[in-house]
Amino acid sequence: MGRLIDLISDREIQILVLLSFTLQLFLFFAGRLRRGNSNGFLRLCLWGAYLGADIAAVYALGYLSRRQDVTIDTNLLTGTQPLAFFWAPFFLIHLGGQDTITAFAMEDNNLWLRHLLNLVTQVVLALYVFWKSIGKHSANLLLAGSFVFVTGIIKYAERTWSLKCGSLRSLESSDSDRYTRKLPQELSRDAGFVRDALYHMTYVVDVLSERAMLRLVEDRHLFNKEDDKDLLVRMVSLQLGMIHDDLYTKSFVLRTRSGVILRCISHAAVIVAFALFLANGKERYSKADIAITYSLFLGCLFLEVSSMVVSMMSPWTWAWFKVQNCDALASFSWFVFRSDTGYPKMKQRWPNLIGQYxxxxxxxxxxxxxxxxxxxxxxxxxxxxxxxxxxxxxxxxxxxxxxxTEYMDLDNMILKRVVEEITLLLCDFDIIDEPKGWQKIGIMLTGTHKICYANFGLSIVFMHLVTQMHLETYASFKSDIEAVGLMKVCGKLSKYMMYLLVTQPSMLPLSVSAAATLDMVQQPGKVTESCEDIKLETSKETLEELARMWTRLLIYSAGKSRGHASQLSGGGELITFAWLLMAHYGIGENHNKRIHLFRNDDANAADIRNVYAFCLPSGEMESGTHNRSEWDDIPGF
Structure with missing residues (x-):
């Protein structure tokens, strides 16, 4: 054990630099995996690597600044000089992070001033390490290190700039015209929907920053009821992916003229530094230090090339090449964009997984x-x-x-249902929906239509329990493909709304805290008894109504939800997809078309057009009001 400790002590700086480089490799490749992925283990690994990478680099710079024996002194046994001083600017490159992940969460963006202070501090510390070695090494080696310094400072500045652009304050004060670009015309179906997604990005940013209050949809040339549902799903998914990249990667900075110029300078500087290092004599240095330095240079060049390929995946890059008539580069960008590492077969879903509880x-x-x-x-x-x-x-x-809590694949059936229900509700803004379509589950809706406003979370639990108990009665329908599909939709949406209540309550319009509601449900009482008293007919028609009910509850919640920018860092949520799709139709709390649960809602503000998710006959609504004795003893009902 003593020998092991001595070995680690002697090789500590070498271990630190290799650890820092390894973490950067992991962040580069794993950072892109979190797009549309809610896997908890992946997020835990990313979180550890994101924090550990900065800690390792900062600690290593501090170690170099206070240890003269690893930067200046000559080894008396081998007669070699240490090369560790040359690694100081590489730690700045590592602190600059990777293009695929600059922030782990929205809070990192909001703390961009802290990173700016760290930038100044670590640059000064690295310069101090380098200054101590002046006169101890050849001019070529010092010049090579100076060029690496240029790359390190640019990389760290890019990260700080990206964090600032992704902060809430910057988003709220930003000009959406920064997304206005000259776009190609007369494109095929696949390329056409990408162009349309780019065209509407200015509106997406306005909605995300809540600047689209009561804006007339007709003036923005947005979606209409006749649009292709598949294209709408793909377009909204693509836009969510682009917003994620702009908030949590260096994507936005690398689209600016200044960002491109800085990146070109960075590429050129590291290439010149590598050439100077190759030309410099290395007999005075240990083979281990030389091997590590070569690894750092080759790894840096590899990541630079890989970053260029990642930037080619961006639809903005493809559109720019297309407008500039660079057909060869545009074709390559389109190929990479459609590849398995970009947007697989243009069928990307956002998110890929859906939470279940x-x-x-x-x-x-x-x-x-x-x-x-x-x-x-x-x-x-x-x-x-x-x-x-x-x-x-x-x-x-x-x-x-x-x-x-589990995560399951989000199939296109659910996404298409969301689109279909939104378009149906859009029609209801023009034609008042009569009390129809809820013949099979009317008894459940009647029992909850009043309590939804007193405790929306408790009504979700109640309908979830009824749904789960009802789905257990369909053992004889397993051979019916249509019924099985409806059962999956009902089960997934029911469990997803419960998942939001349990793990993401801030996404729901709750009047009572989720914790208080869940505590209330677990107490022996009349909630479970009332659920068992609800008996629904076992038929495909009932399943269809249940699927529509849960889809409309999701849409209603999406129209009133906020904080979607923060949720994109965790792989996104289905409710975010519904929220953005509704915004394109001009539906939501920040628009002139709003959805309410029941017709007895008091929401008649001027210039506001309302529609109701559930329209029940007035007789049933009155009976639901009078027959409330079973709910009287339940707090919040």
Whole structure:
């Protein structure tokens, strides 16, 4: 152990520089994977690498500044000089981060001034390390290090600039015209939808920064009811991907004239530095230090080339080449854009996964559907703590949130349903929807239409429990492909709304905190009893109405939700897709068309056109109001 500690101490700076470089490689390739991916393990690894990369580089610069033996002194045994001083500017390059990830979350962008202070501090520290070595090494080597310094300072400045452009304050004060570009005309179907997505990006930025208050949709030439649904899904997904890149990568900075000039200078500087290092004599330095320096140069050049390929994936790059009549470069950009590493086969979904949470097994203590060992262990611990230590059930709910939360593939069927329901609601702005279409589930809607406003979260739990219990009655429909598809849609949307309530409550229009609502549900009472009293007819018509109900609840929530810019860093949410699609139609709280749950909503502001997700016969609504004895004892009802 003593020898191991001595070895680590002797090679500490070499280990640090290799660790820093390895983390940069991981961030470059894994940073792009989080686009549209909500995998928790990937986010944990990215978070650790994002923080660890900065810590390793800063610590290494501090180590170099206070250790003369690794920067100046000659090794008496081997007669070689250390080359570690030459690595100081490489740490600046590493602190500049990678093009595929500049910020892990929106909070990093908002703290861009802290990164600016770090930029000044670390540059001064690196210059101090370099200054101590002047006169100890050849002029060629010092000149090569100076060029590496140029690259390091530019890289770090690019990152700070990107963080500033992605901050909320910058987004709110930005001019959306910065997205206005000259775009190509007369394109094919695939290229045409990409051009349309780019054309409407100015409006997307206005919506994201909440500057589209009551804006007339007709003046913006946005979507209409007759548009191709598949193209709408692909277009909104593409726009969400571009917004993610502008907020959390260097994409926006590298589209500016200044950004392109700085990147060209950076490329040229590192190439000149590598050439000077090759021409310099290296007999005075250890082979290990020389090998590490070569690795840093080759790795830097590799990442520079890879960054150029990533920039070619951007639809903005393709459009610019197309307008400039650079057909060869435009074709290459289009090829990379459509490749598996870019936008696979132009069918990208945003997000690729959808969060799922089923609270029924926790509430009803149903163990027979448990499939994972972790869930069985959770049940055992719950019984142990509640029985032996008398811990209340709601105090152990965090275990269920951790174990029962899952992520499943988001199929196109759900996305198309969202588009179809939005277009149907768009028609209802012109034609008042009569009380029809809810014949099978009217009893459930009638029982909840009043309490939705008192406690929207509790109504989601109630309808989720009823839906899950009802889906268990369809054992005989497994051979019916259409019914199975409807069951999947109902189950996924029901669990997704519960997932939002449990893990992302800020995305929902809640009048009572999610924590209070979930505590209330877990207490023995009339919530579960009322759910078991609701009996729905087992038929495909019922499934169709349930699917429409959950889709409309999602759309209603999306129209009132906020904070979507922050959610894009975690792979995005289905509710964000619905929110942006509705914004293109001019529907939402910041637009002149708004969706309410029931017709008895008091929302008659001037110049505001309202539509209702659920239109029930007046007799049923009145009966739902009078027959509330089963809800009277439940807080919030």
């Amino acid at each position: 089923n609270i029924s097994s926790w509430v009803f203590d149903r163990d027979q559907q448990r499939r994972k060992y972790s869930q069985r262990i959770m049940i055992m611990f719950k019984k142990l703590f509640s029985g032996l230590f008398r811990v209340k059930k709601e105090k152990l709910f965090w275990m269920s949130k951790l174990v029962d």
